[in-house]
Amino acid sequence: MASQVNALLSDIKIAHSVFALPFAALGAGLAAWGMPDQSMPTNTLILPLGLVLVAMLSARTAAMLANRLFDRHIDARNPRTARRPLAAGTASVGTYVTGLTLASVVFLAACLGFWVWRDNPWPILLGGPVLAWICAYGMFKRFTWACHLWLGASLALSVPAAAVAIDPDAIVHVIAIWTLAAMVACWVAGFDVIYALQDVETDVADGLHSMPSRLGVPGAMWCSRVLHVAVAALLVLTWWLEPRLGGLFLAACIIATVLLAVEHATVHRWGTSKMALTFFTLNGVVSCIIGGAGVWDLLL
Numbered sequence: 211m212a213s214q215v216n217a218l219l220s221d222i223k224i225a226h227s228v229f230a231l232p233f234a235a236l237g238a239g240l241a242a243w244g245m246p247d248q249s250m251p252t253n254t255l256i257l258p259l260g261l262v263l264v265a266m267l268s269a270r271t272a273a274m275l276a277n278r279l280f281d282r283h284i285d286a287r288n289p290r291t292a293r294r295p296l297a298a299g300t301a302s303v304g305t306y307v308t309g310l311t312l313a314s315v316v317f318l319a320a321c322l323g324f325w326v327w328r329d330n331p332w333p334i335l336l337g338g339p340v341l342a343w344i345c346a347y348g349m350f351k352r353f354t355w356a357c358h359l360w361l362g363a364s365l366a367l368s369v370p371a372a373a374v375a376i377d378p379d380a381i382v383h384v385i386a387i388w389t390l391a392a393m394v395a396c397w398v399a400g401f402d403v404i405y406a407l408q409d410v411e412t413d414v415a416d417g418l419h420s421m422p423s424r425l426g427v428p429g430a431m432w433c434s435r436v437l438h439v440a441v442a443a444l445l446v447l448t449w450w451l452e453p454r455l456g457g458l459f460l461a462a463c464i465i466a467t468v469l470l471a472v473e474h475a476t477v478h479r480w481g482t483s484k485m486a487l488t489f490f491t492l493n494g495v496v497s498c499i500i501g502g503a504g505v506w507d508l509l510l
Contacts, residue, residue, distance in 0.1 A: 229493060230368040232501020233394050234266050235259075236508075237369035240387050241380035243508040244452060255376070258328060262372050265320035265333070269344060272313035273364065277348035279306050288412040314341060324375050333375045340367055351413075355424040358406070362399030366391040386452035393444035400437035401473070401493050403430050408482045435474060442467040445500070455507045462503035466496045 238259060242250040278285070278296050285297035295301035321337035324330040344364040350357035369391040373380045381387055406413070406420040407430070413423035421430035445463040449455045473492045476484055 229398070229497050230270065230365045230394075231263070231266055232497045232505075233365075233390065234262060234368040234372040236390065236501045236504040237372035237387055238262055238376045239505045239508040240384050240390070240452065241373035241376035244380060244384040244386065244454060250377070258324065258376055261320045261323045261327075262375055265317055265337075265371075265375070266368060268313045268316040268320065269341060272310055272317060272341060273344045273347070275306050275310040275313060276345035279303065279310065280348040284412075284416055284418070287416065288409060290408055290412075310345075317341060321375075330375065330378065332378050333371070336371070336374070340371060343367065351418045351420055353419060355419045355421045357419060358399040358402040358421060359395065361402050362395035362397070365398045366395035369394060384452070386448045386455070389444050389448045389451060393441050393448060396437045396440040396444065397470075397493075397496070400434045400441065400470075401489060403434040403437070404473070404477055405485070405489050406430070407477070408485065431474075431477070438470045438474070441470060455504060456510070457507075458503045459500075459507045462499045466500055469496050 238255075242255055278294065281291075282294075282296045282303070285291035285294050288297075291297055296303070296306055318334065318337050318341070321333035324333040344367065347357065347360045347364050350360045370381050370387055373384070373387050403421045406422050407427060409420065410422045410427065412418075413420045421433055425433065442463070445466065446460075449460050449463060469492050473488050476488045476492075482488075
């Protein structure tokens with residue numbers, strides 16, 4: 211049993227949540243401090259921000275485990291993923307189903323906490339559909355090359371979801387929440403296309419509909435570039451729409467744009483051989499500097 215649990219834990223990779231957590235924090239900040247006449251005292255946000263953190267980590271865990279369950283047979287045929295515990299047979303389906311169930315329960319409990327302690331029923335009312343949405347993304351590469359956009363939308367939900375948890379009125383009055391969410395969707399979809407370059411041959415063999423397998427590598431890379439150009443435009447639009455986002459956020463937008471350009475230049479020069487840099491490091495830095503700079507400007 212211990213080996214099964216260890217295999218599952220090794221596969222969850224909570225660190226991947228760094229892609230979404232800073233944007234969830236910024237979404238919460240825009241809800242709390244994005245309306246100057248209704249800014250919330252910082253000391254009242256400790257509990258709701260804690261619940262947002264628990265909800266984010268548990269939702270991300272549930273989505274990853276669902277993806278591993280859906281893809282276990284595909285992963286077993288792919289040399290890059292064949293060592294994953296479920297694909298390799300070192301962990302059982304039952305263990306992953308149990309983990310998925312527990313993560314889902316924790317997520318919904320965190321959502322319920324907003325109703326119990328903040329008199330806000332919206333997170334628990336929307337929690338089920340949101341969980342279903344983010345857990346389903348792994349299925350869409352079987353049907354459409356737009357699967358990357360589904361994943362982007364799944365992570366983008368972290369922005370309005372955190373805002374709704376803090377103050378439901380904010381998603382109506384703070385337009386920057388939606389432009390930030392659109393930016394996250396384009397950013398994630400763009401780098402997921404790059405990540406899919408590793409599996410072009412196996413995706414073609416399995417009849418999967420990733421952009422590289424359906425549009426070809428050149429066509430997919432142009433789609434990724436267009437998505438990341440949209441990211442730069444949406445970042446500037448978010449800064450322009452939200453008066454409380456100042457010079458630090460604008461500087462972060464410029465740095466993030468440069469890093470995305472470096473990401474594409476790296477792929478152009480070295481292909482997928484430096485995926486740890488192009489996928490994890492650069493995108494992790496983009497997430498942290500945008501989220502951190504935005505929250506800092508709002509606090510000031």
